[in-house]
Amino acid sequence: MGNTFGHLFRITTFGESHGGGVGVVIDGCPPQLEISAEEIQVELDRRRPGQSKITTPRKESDTCEILSGVFEGKTMGTPITILVRNQDTRSQDYDEMAVKYRPSHADATYDAKYGIRNWQGGGRSSARETIGRVAAGAIAKKILKIVGGVEIIGYVKRIKDLEGVVDPNLVTMEQVESNIVRCPDAECAERMIEKIEQIRREGDSIGGVVECVARNIPKGLGEPVFDKLEADLAKGVMSLPASKGFEIGSGFAGTLLTGSEHNDEFYTDENGEIRTVTNRSGGIQGGISNGENIILRVAFKPTATIRKEQRTVTLTGEETLLAGKGRHDPCVLPRAVPMVEAMVALVLCDHLLRQQGQCGVLKA
Amino acid sequence: MGNTFGHLFRITTFGESHGGGVGVVIDGCPPQLEISAEEIQVELDRRRPGQSKITTPRKESDTCEILSGVFEGKTMGTPITILVRNQDTRSQDYDEMAVKYRPSHADATYDAKYGIRNWQGGGRSSARETIGRVAAGAIAKKILKIVGGVEIIGYVKRIKDLEGVVDPNLVTMEQVESNIVRCPDAECAERMIEKIEQIRREGDSIGGVVECVARNIPKGLGEPVFDKLEADLAKGVMSLPASKGFEIGSGFAGTLLTGSEHNDEFYTDENGEIRTVTNRSGGIQGGISNGENIILRVAFKPTATIRKEQRTVTLTGEETLLAGKGRHDPCVLPRAVPMVEAMVALVLCDHLLRQQGQCGVLKA
Amino acid sequence: MGNTFGHLFRITTFGESHGGGVGVVIDGCPPQLEISAEEIQVELDRRRPGQSKITTPRKESDTCEILSGVFEGKTMGTPITILVRNQDTRSQDYDEMAVKYRPSHADATYDAKYGIRNWQGGGRSSARETIGRVAAGAIAKKILKIVGGVEIIGYVKRIKDLEGVVDPNLVTMEQVESNIVRCPDAECAERMIEKIEQIRREGDSIGGVVECVARNIPKGLGEPVFDKLEADLAKGVMSLPASKGFEIGSGFAGTLLTGSEHNDEFYTDENGEIRTVTNRSGGIQGGISNGENIILRVAFKPTATIRKEQRTVTLTGEETLLAGKGRHDPCVLPRAVPMVEAMVALVLCDHLLRQQGQCGVLKA
Amino acid sequence: MGNTFGHLFRITTFGESHGGGVGVVIDGCPPQLEISAEEIQVELDRRRPGQSKITTPRKESDTCEILSGVFEGKTMGTPITILVRNQDTRSQDYDEMAVKYRPSHADATYDAKYGIRNWQGGGRSSARETIGRVAAGAIAKKILKIVGGVEIIGYVKRIKDLEGVVDPNLVTMEQVESNIVRCPDAECAERMIEKIEQIRREGDSIGGVVECVARNIPKGLGEPVFDKLEADLAKGVMSLPASKGFEIGSGFAGTLLTGSEHNDEFYTDENGEIRTVTNRSGGIQGGISNGENIILRVAFKPTATIRKEQRTVTLTGEETLLAGKGRHDPCVLPRAVPMVEAMVALVLCDHLLRQQGQCGVLKA
Structure with a gap:
């Protein structure tokens, strides 16, 4: 259970790192949306292993096929299924892992919960599972763009202690994609x-922080008191592999200010729109979007699988040593950027449909 | 929409700060659990306004009544409804707020979304809404205690820049309740x-961080990939009023370490149980509890309503000044502690029932 | 679990026949709808015991109170809670039933499932539980009327073998309410x-069939393949106490026709609207409303509790005899009419909101 | 939306009659269940077109592939995806249907709702969609058999006015499968x-009634008041294509009896188990299984697509005539049997997991 996300724009992901393939079923996508496998592939390529010298050398083209829901290039309002077949599965890399638990990985908890696990790789806990999310996110992004001109841009804000200087209100996708680490601060990126x-x-690994901004957000998205917009965003990104923290707007740093320093004062702009002078709220007040940019940050821990030798135990509890094999990312951040964007897009699209209804939304 | 939380232990809260009352319906509570209004009242009293000199002087006894679901002191497996009537509603304090939006409050977004709002107070966005959560949390806590000996202890970790020294593995509820700010570090508390x-x-306000530990957790709770335990915990606490950030285990600080520093190495304890030497994972790996203590932190911003004068606009967009009236907490943290505990208890109880089923669970 | 119904217009009912009271929380009602306790009371009075000489003489006024969600006579988009306190609970009538299972009642299954039961009456399985449904249905009906001019009229079609002649396309609420059995065929009603x-x-009881028509239905309601409109209608009415069967359109009788006899041929009406000549589909094709009148029927069994002596067993399995006491309806049909209407209204309203979105719907 | 069914054993079906394929994702299947594509194929073959002279001659092998969730022949607790590729799609048969609405088919309502439709066949409204249900049902059946020895047997009870004599308590799967119409009354079957x-x-079509029995049912399945067992069963089977009516136990006929005739009297059997003498309740009382056989009936209308000429309109509303082409079943009943069994199995399995929890259920 737990493989479905969303209330009206609802995705169900499936698949393990080894086996037939991975993918997603998207239920609730409005009809008559033009969508092609090529468009989805663009996002998948940003997530793909082997895309640069700082990601895993694991070579998988991750080519997607649309199995259902699209006819003559348009969505039909029926479930859209997207499948990516698995390739290049060198399961011999995992022989040792079949009997030894990788520290801070999901091996031991999956065994404890299910009593069975695909030891040929990460199985369902592999980042490969996020292919379905990113594919669905590509469609959510397109809906958001068409309906409200919403744009969602994620980027690497920090790698370990190296923090880029980025203005979320001005950053462009071109800047993000201009280097392989996806940090728009070019100097810091190097x-x-x-x-x-x-x-x-x-033989070690590092983590960092992804920041994501969503711009041109309609006012009124979010459903208090439990499905507040920031609560659903938090759930979405905290369900990504390796995430350890979430912040909206001022986040933890905001707790160091007084109320008079922290509050976002109101003014009326030249179009008569009520706006805030500052945006420490991160675009959400009382769980509902206020039309300002939504800004959030996600902490990703250093990759668990490392080549350095570590103490661990075998399946039967005997203490031993393990030096990870396989081809793993030394830092997940560059590939986590499209994953964060996807989750943000999925949450926003779901709340947009809750507001506007399921059919005809794209005519509006 | 959005007022229901949980999949098998499911709560629906209702009520506004002004009007008939606030409360909760709990659906999915196992039968034959002994529960009394008095036990629930204990938790409500920890959340109650006017409980000390550092909370709002608003005087409300918040006395609860069990309307359904309990017969001769025991739950019946039917929905449990708990109601707290509203009292002491000095709505004249809010006359000015009827026409002026309070900065960083939910006034403007509720108006934008619903086109109507109870201007006599915070309405549904008032912290008063959390009464239902805390009442339901009291029952969840009891189930967790009976079934697995789980104990959940929250406390104030930091107020603005004052941070207490607390060991989450050893802290007791007595230490938390020994002072009115609910920081177990007595010296710091002062x-x-x-x-x-x-x-x-x-006339200003401040924020801070609540830390919460859950101990004696069964292995195997959490449902990847979207209903991972940390994802549901994040959603739960990020739906609380004034929360701006969430961390599990090492959180944002963990991103400053390398993988070899961050990973929790395994060992086998004296009972043959597989354990981790450190607990940077915060008790959850791959979205599933590993039996170690669950440790999380929540950032709460400074209270939005302050007496200091601020710039704002009226409902019609005219710029004006506002100095908040009403009786508000200068710092929500002490009263936020039972709220965080409640959300953690609700999430854990829901996942426990997903694991064990709904009926008969209390016999196990 | 299982006390919540609906996806976007979502109700949670609570309460037992004996205890504090019964009621409902409605989540997802659009804001700015004018609604009063008096309007809701009108529907509750149609369901009320003691309303005529052919219902139970149990005297309860079933007066409702709106606890939340309404401000100055209008909904706020927040959960609406409606409470009816219990009165007149002569639990001594139930002394014998505390130890003997009533045949074809829920006593034995509740005991088997929950191991506990409020023996003072039907508890949660009492028809009293439907108060919450009827109250929520009153609001759903109002929304449907405002948005699309939808009207929902239920009536008694058959009592045992006495079947009324009623044209669902022309029947009026006045005709239904013109006699105490709620059969618009006045002669048959007598x-x-x-x-x-x-x-x-x-000392016996009888059952029958309620028919219900919904007119002025917008095209396009229903979400294939599982949330087809007739599937949700079936679930709604089959969750009512004592219901044993459901039909949409031609129902079971339609299986005696050939396809060429059964099919509803299309034509274009004077407004250029595509219509069907006949309506054996009952207003739904492929799970989606086609704009024709929705017509359904529900079978209700004879009331289980009767004065006539029957064979049964005690809680401990000893065989014994039982002659039901208490004040029960000899026939539930007249009071089941508003219950069926309520469930139909709830399903249609939920699907209307799925189509149109949650906010602003009432402006359209 | 609406393509997901179930609460803990949750399926999402996808696919249209023409396009890449059809299938299902099953979320919530307990781990360590042995399952093979061959076992699933057995059920798919019972549903397959072209299986006999009385079904459509459309030739599709409907060979299934398990894409995820199974490792070395066992389920892993992760989502199970089953895919059947489409073949033999003679879309030229549908040229006329591209511009003319088939009476009593879903063509017109899909166009009204979505504004787009795969005119090459039934699209999503094709009975081909039920492949996913039947595949998932095969797994649900296996779980039910292992855990409680539950067996589910459907059969054709009536074709038009030809009604078989069958004892649901004794009927065997062998009897059902002994003839191509799946009626265990051999003489009537002919x-x-x-x-x-x-x-x-x-060139015409006929309908009828499928009856289904589920035996060896544990007591206590069903979640009042909305997720009563009969309510979920009704929703399940009424979501099947062409279904027009549902009955549980005595159904509509039961309304002709008095309470004293209809009630199921209790007795204690030789094992001390509380049983009922008769079973007009159909195995469910108060929405909860009582351990007796669950017996239900589903009415299926005559197939909508017929060769006989009928009046209809074109997409633009012009009146015309249509004689259906394509290869359609003259009677859906024989192939509807495995579909009804599948829906019954899915509902029972879901409620079993709600009772027993998700993991470890197969060890019990």
Whole structure:
């Protein structure tokens, strides 16, 4: 259970790292939306392994096929199924992992919960599972763009202690994609790349923070009191592999201010629109979007699987040592960017449909 | 929409700050659980306004009545409804707020979304809404205690820049309740109290961080990939009023470590149980509890309503000034502690029932 | 679990026949709808015991109170809670039933499932539970009327073997309410009333069929393939106490026709609207409303509790005899009419909101 | 929306009659269940077109592939995806249907709702969609058999006015499968087959009634008040294509009896188990299974697509005539049997998991 997300724009992902394939069923997509496998592939390619020298060298083209829901290039309002077949599965890399638990990985908890696990890889806990999310996110992004001109841009804000300087209100997708680490601060990006290469050589791994902005947001999205917009966003990104923290707007740093410093004062702009001078709320007040940019951050821990030797136990509890094999990312952040964007898009699209209804939304 | 939380232990809260009352319907509580209004009242009293000199002086006894679901002191497996009538509603305090939006409050977004709002107070966005959560949390806590000996202890970890030293593995409820700010570090607590009193005198407000630990957790709770335990915990606490950030285990700080520093190495304890040497995972790996203590933190912003004058606009967009009236907490943290505990209890109880089924669970 | 119904217009009912009271929380009602306790009371009075000589003489005024969600006579988009306190609970009538299972009642299954039961009456399985449904249905009806001019009229079609002649396309609420058995065929109604009085004198009970029509239905309601409109209608009415069967359109009788006899041929009406000549589909094709009148029927069994002596067993399995006490309806049909209407209204309203979205719907 | 069914054992079906394929994702299947594509294929073959002279001659092998969720022949607790590729799609048969609405088919309502439709066939409204249900039902059946020895047997009870004599308490799967019409009354089956062949020659179609029994049911399944077992069963089978009515136990006929005739008296059997003498309740009382056999009936209308010429309109509303082409079943009943069994199995399995929890259920 737990493989379905969303209330009106609802996705169900499936698949493990090894086996037939991975994918997603999207239920609730409005009809008459033009969509092609090529458009979805663009996002999948941003998530794909082997895309640069700082990601895993695992080579998978991750080519997607649309199995249902689209006819003559348009959605029909029926479930859209997207499938990516698995390839290049060197399961011999995992022989040792079949009997030894990787520290801070999901091996031990999956065994405890299910009593069975595909030891040939991460199984369902592999980041490969996020292919379905990113594919669905591509469609959510397109709906948001058509209906409200919403744009969602994620980027690497920090790698370990290297923090980029980025203005979320102005950052562009071109800036993000201009380097392989996906940090729009070009100078900092270079240092990040060096750092990741160095850590990979050491057989170790590092983490960091992805920041994401959503712009041109309609007012009124979010359903208090439990389905507040920030609550659903938090759930969405905290369900991504390796995420350890979530912030909206001022986040933890905001707790160091007084109310008079923190509050976003109101004014009326030239169009008569009520706006806020500052945006420490991160675009959400009382769980409902206020039309300002939505800004959030997600902490990703260093990759669990490392080449350095660590203490662990076998399935039967005997203490042993393990040096991870397989081909893993020394830092998940560059590939986590499209995953965060996807989850943000899915949550916003779901709330948009809750507001506007399911059919005809694209005519509005 | 959005007022229901949970999949098998499911609560629906209702009510506004002004009007007939607030409360909760709990659906899915196992039968034959002994429960009394008095036990629930204990938790409500920890959340109650007017409980100390550092909370709002608003005087409400918040006395609860069990309307359904309990017969001769025991639950019947039918929906449990708990009602707290509203009292002491000085709506004249809100006359000015009827026409002026309070900065960083939910006034403007509720108007934008619903086109109507109870201007006599916070309405549904008032912290008063959390009464239903805390009442339901009291029952969830009891189930968790009976079934698995689970105990959930929240406390104030930080007020603005004053941070207490607390060991989550050892902290007791007695230590938490030994002072009015609910920080188990007694010395720090005193400074926190002084700080809050000072900020109140200044007509301003402050925020901070609540930390919460859940101990004696069964292995195997959590449903990947979307209903991972940390994802549901994040949603739960991020739906609380004034929350701006969430961390599990090492959180944002963990991103400053390398994988070899961050990973929790395994060992086998004296009972043959597989355990981790450290607990940077915060008790959850791959979205599933591993039996270690669950440790999380929630950032709460400074209270939005302050006495200090701020710039704002009227309902019709005219710029004006507003100095908040009404009786508000200068710092929500002490009263937020039982709210965080309640949300953690609700999530854990829901996942426990998903694991064990709905009926007969209390016999196990 | 299982006390919540609906996806976007979602109700949760609570309460037992004995105890504090019964009621409902409605989540998802659009804001700015004018609604009063008096309007809701009108529907509750149609369901109320003691309303006529052919219903139970149990005297309860069933006066409702709106606890939340309404401000100055209008809905706020927040959960609406409606409470009816219990009165006149002569639990001594139930002393014998505390130890003997009533045949074809829910006593034994509740005990088997929950291991506990309020023996002072039907508890949660009492028809009293439907108060919450009827109250919520009153609001759903109002929304449907405002948005699309939808009108929902239920009536008694058959009592045992006495079947009325009624044209669902023309029947009026006035005709239904013109007699106490709620059969618009006045002549047949008289014979039905006589029959019910006779059966009551005999200490026995009878059942029958309620038919319900919904007119002025917008095209396009229903969400294939599982939330087809007839599937949700079936679930709604089959969750009513004592219901044993459901038909949409031609129902079981339609299976005696050939396809060429059964199919509803299309034509274009004077407004250029595509219509069907006949309506054996009952207003739904492929799970989606086609704009024709929705017509359905529900079978209700004879009331289980009767005065006539029957064989049964005690809680401990000893065989014994039981002659029901308490004040029960000899025939539930007249009071089932508003219950069926309520469930139909709830389903249609939920699907209307799925189509149109949650907010602003009432402006359209 | 609406393509997901179930609460803990949750299926999402996808696919249209023409396009890449059809299938299902099953979320919530307990781990460690042995399952093979061959076992699933057995059920799919019972549903397959072209299986006999009285079904459509459309030739599709409907061979299934398990894409995820199974490792070394066992379920892993992760989503199970089953895919059947489409073949033999003679879309030229549908040229005329692209511009003319088939009476009593879903063409017109899909166009009204979605504004787009795969005119190459039934699209999503095709009975082909039920492949996913039947595949998932095969797994649900296996779980039910392992855990409680539950067996589910459907059969054709009536074709038009030809009604078989069958004892639901004794009928065997072998009897059902001993003839191509799936009526265990062998003599009646012959007449049914003749009737179907005759009606096919006439270019017409007929309907009938499927009866289904579930035996060895544990007591206590069902979640009042909305998720009563009969309510979920009704929703399940009324979501099947062409279904027009549902009955549980005595159904509509039961309304002709008095309470004293209808009630199921209790007795204690030789094992000390509380049982009922008769079973007019159909195995469910108060929405909860009582351990007796669950017996239900579903009415299926005559197939909408017929060769006989009928009046209809074009997409633009012009009146015209249509004689259906394509290869359609003259009577859906024989192939509807495994579909009804599947829906019953899915509902029972879902409620079993709600009772027993998700993991470890197969060890019990």
